[in-house]
Amino acid sequence: MxxxxxxxxxxxxxxxxxxxxxxxxxxxxxxxxxxxxxxxxxxxxxxxxxxxxxxxxxxxxxxxxxxxxxxxxxxxxxxxxxxxxxxxxxxxxxxxxxxGLPAVRPSKTLPTEALEALVGLHGELRRRDEAASATPEEARRANTELRQTMRAVHNHLPELEELAERQLRAAKHAGGPLTHRTVARMAADLGLTIIHVDDLPHSTRTVTDLENGRIYLPPVSIPGGHGLRSLALQAMAHQLLKHSAPVDYADFLRQRMEINYYASACLVPRTPALELLRSAKAAKDLAVEDLRDAFGITHETAAWRLTNLAMHDLDIPVHFLRVTEDGSLTKGYEDDGVGFPADAGGAVEGQYVCRRWAARAVFSQRDRTTEFHQYTDTPAGTFWCSAQTGRDATGKRFSITVGVPYVHAKWFRGRDTQVRARSTCPEEACCRRPPTELADRWEGRSWPSATMHAHVLAPLPTGAFPGVDDAEVYDFLERHAR
Missing domain, CATH: 1.10.260.40 (lambda repressor-like DNA-binding domains)
Structure with missing residues (x-):
């Protein structure tokens, strides 16, 4: 007993x-x-x-x-x-x-209905406490800490690299671009079936039904980088890594980083990727577009995957940016000392990139079919960059940039570019302050109507899975479980 x-x-x-x-x-x-x-x-x-x-x-x-x-x-x-x-x-x-409130003793005289009400109230308070996400400041701090952690390891996680290659071997992946059929086989090995639906809850990218062993995906890829293979692999990663419901926003961000890393490592396995990259480095012909085309992935995934391997395996320090057309930095990584614009807390997301940098200069290029190359002289040194533009799910343009210090430009295709710019940011005189003659001409004689940035007033998404509408998700699951 x-x-x-x-x-x-x-x-x-x-x-x-x-x-x-x-x-x-x-x-x-x-x-x-x-x-x-x-x-x-x-x-x-x-x-x-x-x-x-x-x-x-x-x-x-x-x-x-x-x-x-x-x-x-x-x-x-x-x-x-x-x-x-x-x-x-x-x-x-x-x-x-x-x-600091007194405890209610559940004596015999306390009606059962009163007990029901008290327990219900405690349950709702607990739910709200667990659902409450971080304040914007806490979320930015958590994101900054995660970025610093990844920079300390050169954006390289060996355990996830090994897990990805192990799962690919088990699925008998023969090399080349990862097929949808192989991804489905990888899911089956976990007891999961991939199902495409056109009524996925609007607040989700995927939904996994753990009870019935199903991964629900949209019918087509999401513009801007979220391909169906990547979405399925991310959903599988939660199970492989034994994630539980995030306890706070930092935990949510860590989990999101891990599933993205795993998906990228499956789409671009380390061993064949390094064969390609080392060969290209030896020939002084490294290019993001070659990695993209060899594995059938988006330019952003290829650029990000390069950052996972560059310093750790190629001894090349790099930086990566995803920048909106208005110049706002939405995603960034650097271990080459380029120096991103940052707020007082060290957060770079939402900061405006210098107009002189390749990440913004690329938007003015007419030829958008190939990568744009540029050298930029900055207070931190001279950097060579390769940039390419794309469009997100709303049709808005963004740029993806990979850059290296001048001394490492010799390994890359496009190093012979004659395009060169000079940036003195963070000095306002570089690109934020208008020329004196224009300021004298128009100050006090104009009244621009500013575009309202809705995110400024929007609350941070709440919930154990921030921003997910539980009622909609559970209704979806019940509808499809029949």
């Missing part, structure tokens, strides 16, 4: 003893006399404050006329007992203790 406390909840055991005692019409003193303990000791057991030893457990079972094992049943004996247990647990939580 399992000893009390090994896997038994003392509260549930205590309520079961009380239920059986009152059911048999015994007082606390009578049961105490039958078991050879004091009434005060027995009261502690019934209230879940003391776990009975094996001898007392056997004596209680004999006195109550039940098998000893039945006292260890993890289910509360009645609905009332379940409510009392739930209330006691809620009132003993740190969150309730912080409120």
């Amino acid at each position: 399992t000893a009390p406390g090994a896997s038994t909840d003392p509260l549930t055991l205590g309520r079961r003893v009380r239920h059986l005692r009152t059911q048999r019409g015994l007082t606390l003193d009578q049961l105490a006399a039958d078991t050879g303990v004091s009434a005060s000791q027995l009261s502690l057991v019934e209230n879940g404050h003391r776990e009975p030893k094996l001898g007392l457990l056997s004596a209680l079972a004999a006195a109550l006329g039940v098998p000893a094992g039945s006292l260890l049943d993890p289910e509360p004996p009645t609905r009332r007992a379940a409510l009392e247990i739930a209330l006691e647990r809620a009132q003993s939580s740190p969150a309730y203790a912080r409120l």
Whole structure:
């Protein structure tokens, strides 16, 4: 027989003893006399404050006329007992203790309806507490800390590289671009089936039905970088990495980074990617577009994957930017000292990139079929960059840029470019302050109507999975589970 406390909840055991005692019409003193303990000791057991030893457990079972094992049943004996247990647990939580409010004792005189209401209120408070996401400042700080962590390891995670290659071998991936059929086989190895639907909840990219073993994907790729293979691999990564519901925004960001890394490592496996990159480096002909075309991926995935391998395996420090057409930096990584614009807390997301940098100069190029190359002289040194533009799901343009210090430009195709710019940012005179003659001409003689940036007023998404509409997701799952 399992000893009390090994896997038994003392509260549930205590309520079961009380239920059986009152059911048999015994007082606390009578049961105490039958078991050879004091009434005060027995009261502690019934209230879940003391776990009975094996001898007392056997004596209680004999006195109550039940098998000893039945006292260890993890289910509360009645609905009332379940409510009392739930209330006691809620009132003993740190969150309730912080409120400084008195505990409500679930005495016999407390109506069951009142217990229902109290337990329901505690449940809702707990749900809101768990769902509350970080403030914008906390989220930016968490994102900055994650970026710094990844920079310290040169954006390279060996354990995820190994996991990706192991899963590909198990799926008998023969090389070249990863096919949808192989991705489906990888899912099947995890007991999952990929299903494409056209009614995916608007707040999700994918939904995994763990009960029925299904990964629901949209019918077509999401413009801007989220291909169907990548989405499926990200969904699988949550299961492979045994992720649980994020406990805070930092945990959510870490999980998102890990699934993205795993998906990229599957789409561009390290071993064949390094064969291509090392050969290209030897020929001084490295190019993001070659990595993109060899593995059938987006330009952004190829550029980001290069950052995973560049410093760790090629001894080339790099930087990466994704920048919107208005110049806002939405994603960035650097281990080459280029120096991104940052706020006081070190966050780079949302900061405006210098107009002179290749990440913004590329938008003015007429030929957008090939990569744009440029040297830029900055206060941190001279950097060579390769940039390419794309469009997101809303049709808005963005640029993807990979750059290296001047001394490492020799390894890349496009190093012979004659395009050169000079940036003195963060000095405002570089590109933020208008020329004196234009300022004198138009200051006080113009009134621009600013575009409203909705994100400034929008609250940070809430929920254990920030921004996900649980009601919509559960309705979707129920609809498709039939």
